[in-house]
Amino acid sequence: MDRGLVGLCIEAACRSSESVEKWRRQRRSLERLPSQLADxxxxxxxxxxxxxxxxxxxxxxxxxxxxxxxxxxxxxEWMAYLGAFRNLxxxxxxxxxxxxxxxxxxxxxxxxxxxxxxxxxxxxxxxxIRHVTSISTLEKLCISETSLSVDGIPLLSSLxxxxxxxxxxxxxxxxxxxxxQVLTKLQYLDLWGSKVSNNGTAVLQKxxxxxxxxxxxxxxxxxxxxxxxxxxNMSNCTINTILEGDGGKxxxxxxxxxGATFINEAEALLYCETSFLSFLDVSNSSLQRFCFLxxxxxxxxxxxxxxxxxxxLVENVACIGADLRYLNLSNTRVSSAGVEILTGHVPNLEIxxxxxxxxxDIAVLSISKLPSVxxxxxxxxxxxxxxxxVGAEPDSVLSLEALESxxxxxxxxxxxxxxxxxALKPLSSFQELRDLSLRSTFLTDVSLHYxxxxxxxxxxxxxxxxxxxxxxxxxxxxxxxxxxxxxxCWLLTRDAILSFCRNYPQIxxxxxxxxxxxxxxxxxxxPSPSRSTSRTLWVNQQQGNIPISSYFEDQRLKYSxxxxxxxxxxxxxxxxxxxxxxxxxxxxxx
Amino acid sequence: MKKEDMVxxxxxxxxxxxxxxxxxxxxxxxxxxxxxxxxxSETQHGEVxxxxxxxxxxxxxxxxxxxxxxxASGKETEFHIEPELTLELLMAANYLHT
Numbered sequence: 001m002d003r004g005l006v007g008l009c010i011e012a013a014c015r016s017s018e019s020v021e022k023w024r025r026q027r028r029s030l031e032r033l034p035s036q037l038a039d040x041x042x043x044x045x046x047x048x049x050x051x052x053x054x055x056x057x058x059x060x061x062x063x064x065x066x067x068x069x070x071x072x073x074x075x076x077e078w079m080a081y082l083g084a085f086r087n088l089x090x091x092x093x094x095x096x097x098x099x100x101x102x103x104x105x106x107x108x109x110x111x112x113x114x115x116x117x118x119x120x121x122x123x124x125x126x127x128x129i130r131h132v133t134s135i136s137t138l139e140k141l142c143i144s145e146t147s148l149s150v151d152g153i154p155l156l157s158s159l160x161x162x163x164x165x166x167x168x169x170x171x172x173x174x175x176x177x178x179x180x181q182v183l184t185k186l187q188y189l190d191l192w193g194s195k196v197s198n199n200g201t202a203v204l205q206k207x208x209x210x211x212x213x214x215x216x217x218x219x220x221x222x223x224x225x226x227x228x229x230x231x232x233n234m235s236n237c238t239i240n241t242i243l244e245g246d247g248g249k250x251x252x253x254x255x256x257x258x259g260a261t262f263i264n265e266a267e268a269l270l271y272c273e274t275s276f277l278s279f280l281d282v283s284n285s286s287l288q289r290f291c292f293l294x295x296x297x298x299x300x301x302x303x304x305x306x307x308x309x310x311x312x313l314v315e316n317v318a319c320i321g322a323d324l325r326y327l328n329l330s331n332t333r334v335s336s337a338g339v340e341i342l343t344g345h346v347p348n349l350e351i352x353x354x355x356x357x358x359x360x361d362i363a364v365l366s367i368s369k370l371p372s373v374x375x376x377x378x379x380x381x382x383x384x385x386x387x388x389x390v391g392a393e394p395d396s397v398l399s400l401e402a403l404e405s406x407x408x409x410x411x412x413x414x415x416x417x418x419x420x421x422x423a424l425k426p427l428s429s430f431q432e433l434r435d436l437s438l439r440s441t442f443l444t445d446v447s448l449h450y451x452x453x454x455x456x457x458x459x460x461x462x463x464x465x466x467x468x469x470x471x472x473x474x475x476x477x478x479x480x481x482x483x484x485x486x487x488x489c490w491l492l493t494r495d496a497i498l499s500f501c502r503n504y505p506q507i508x509x510x511x512x513x514x515x516x517x518x519x520x521x522x523x524x525x526x527p528s529p530s531r532s533t534s535r536t537l538w539v540n541q542q543q544g545n546i547p548i549s550s551y552f553e554d555q556r557l558k559y560s561x562x563x564x565x566x567x568x569x570x571x572x573x574x575x576x577x578x579x580x581x582x583x584x585x586x587x588x589x590x
Numbered sequence: 591m592k593k594e595d596m597v598x599x600x601x602x603x604x605x606x607x608x609x610x611x612x613x614x615x616x617x618x619x620x621x622x623x624x625x626x627x628x629x630x631s632e633t634q635h636g637e638v639x640x641x642x643x644x645x646x647x648x649x650x651x652x653x654x655x656x657x658x659x660x661x662a663s664g665k666e667t668e669f670h671i672e673p674e675l676t677l678e679l680l681m682a683a684n685y686l687h688t
Binding site: 004005006008009010012013015018019020022023026029030032033034037041 | 651654658669670671672673674676677678679680681683684686688
């Protein structure tokens, strides 16, 4: 919330139910309240859990936009009040499971409503949609995954002003889609998971302004030419041809074919104009040869994860790399040799994912030659952090040192690799790093100590490591650090974590023994219904009560070396690296 | 204190508040009125009338201007707002862009 007077007033108005009572009687003021203030006040009341149906009444002249998504309390009573909002332009009650068909009766004949989101309101049926169709002003309607039947779909044809229609997960048949052809203003149509087949696709050509179409998870194999389409999603479809037919070529910019099976790879995209395409997702698809890639000169975002991409095909990516910003090669067979092919061809690449690939430290050297890289994911790879050089002195070089040349590197993910403490030493000079994820049973206090010197670090994940209490206490994070994820660091004790939190109250710490969210963040963030905060509250209260005892000495008394070793064998972790970790900790403790 | 450094803010009931120009300029609206080129009467006389803002609210707003200056200079105190005033003050603050 901003510190301006407007923000302070909204904060003061939503301080408690008593303060709400004091201002809610000012009927005249509420009528004159400009809509953006009314909407902001409503949002804050909702976040503070101070909103209840009869309080809605006072906003009926002023509110224009109401967002109640996922609010479990929203029921027929709420809808009865909302139905009387004469200036309401947009209402979102998605995921409100108590909104039933009969509750929607209250909305009959609303005069200003343009946008309505009922997604996943499971109790909304054909009867509910009958009420909605009386709102002739509607331009945007989202009813995906409601309980609408195939007979309810044709009712929508009376909403002639619709430009956005989301029917995802509904049993829309060819016949039902045919009945919607009068909706000629449609620009956005979502039909994922519907029963539309190749026979029904001709109707889509009637929507002359259609620019977005989602037909993922359908049985459509041949999509006729739709000359205005810009964004097409055919994920998980079996694809024969796309946009084949007469007429102007569609100005496609975004194509999502994730999980698609191609009958004939060479012909599938033959009819598409792909030279303007900037976004392509073919992850998990059945593509084998990627022969169409060299034509896509304008690509910025390319997702090839879990596909058959391999080293000898990387050339197809390199030749269109000039504009590429995002490249996902995770879960492919691309190795270090493939990454090397990319160097020099992707001058603008910012995000590169190589997780779950067989790349090793040679790839790290190649990555260091990509000048614009900001985000790198090397999780679950063979990266060890050093390269052995035969005959050289010393006989191994630290590969991560090479990444120092990347002046823009902000985020580095290296979970589940075989990198050890000494190989991480170069990380301590990564001045721009904001986000770092490490997760390995090989890492100890030493690694965390290296990270103390990262000046801009905001999020640090240091999981499953052999981190001791003394290692955590001696960790001196930068002032920018907001989140420290220590899950799986099984040696840490609750006392040590709480003591760390007391020293650095601005840091959110995650661990199995305590999840502590900073108080200021806790107060202003919108408590979501799905995230239980009771435990956090408890921890916060506890935090104050813990006496500032000598946790340090406590540790020494608590475990003998023998006990620590016993603990070690009782866990599932690897044995060898832990020995070193524990020795280190013991030395430091004594 | 020189006269040029002060401005006069007048409420709907005609009450006059004379405050520092620096404080009043916390409001983007007043800032624009006082600095806009051309000869608005506000610019010339250093007087602004608010027919929509009552005396109680204008007084609170003047207090806020000074609080804001203090806050910006590092003195972190809380600015208390009586619940009864929140709505009127909210609308006035919105109008004044503060």
